[in-house]
Amino acid sequence: MKFFVDTADINDIKDLASTGLLDGVTTNPSLIAKSGKQFIPLIEEICGVVEGPVSAEVASTDYETMLKEGKKLAAIADNVAVKVPLTPAGLKVCKELSNAGTMVNVTLCFSAVQALLAAKAGAFFISPFIGRLDDKGVDGMELIHEIRQVYDNYGFGTNILAASIRSPEHVKQAALAGSDCATLPPKIFAELYKHELTDSGIAAFLKDWAATGQTIL
Helix, strand or coil, X not given: CEEEXXXXXXXXXXXXXXXXXXXXXXXXXXXXXXXXXXXXXXXXXXXXXXXXXXXXXCCCCCHHHHHHHHHHHHCCCCCEEEEEECCHHHHHHHHHHHHCCCEEEEEEECCHHHHHHHHHCCXXXXXXXXHHHHHCCCCHHHHHHHHHHHHHHXXXXXXXXXECCCCHHHHHHHXXXXXXXXXXXXXXXXHCCCCHHXXXXXXXXXXXXXXXXXXXX
């Protein structure tokens, strides 16, 4: 599974990129607003830090404007994935951009049939929102299983990018369900490392090593 970080905080992105474990970045208008930075220069900066896909979202809802915005975003860098909403206009834009060789991330997916439409429109990524479904009392992870089966049934190459991740358990379940990628807030990314037995094991090893009076360097 590929790990993306869901943030527009350039410092967090740099820190995670330095681990060698970061495969890409996803942003959205809310994250851009939170950053307090100008959109285009920020995406340029992120693309210079991360070699993998960087999702940059259009800000319009009509076909003509979305297409113009998408083309402008795609021109920023080769690793930009233009993010469009799962609407009739968004999928029309997806089809045109995908045919031109641009990576497109279709976002706000909440059903397997929506994911099927996105794949038929040539989406490079489909972003099902697990946590938001859970908030509505629906099993969000079941959607990942359904999309995986539909895509495998017909040989679609669209990558499942599990989004709205709320916990390490979500990451595990998405991986078990066959999601190609997951995009995580920095806080959840950091929690993937943690386990109480890891911490206690390190503490025991350090105590025993100190008792030997030795040094490695």
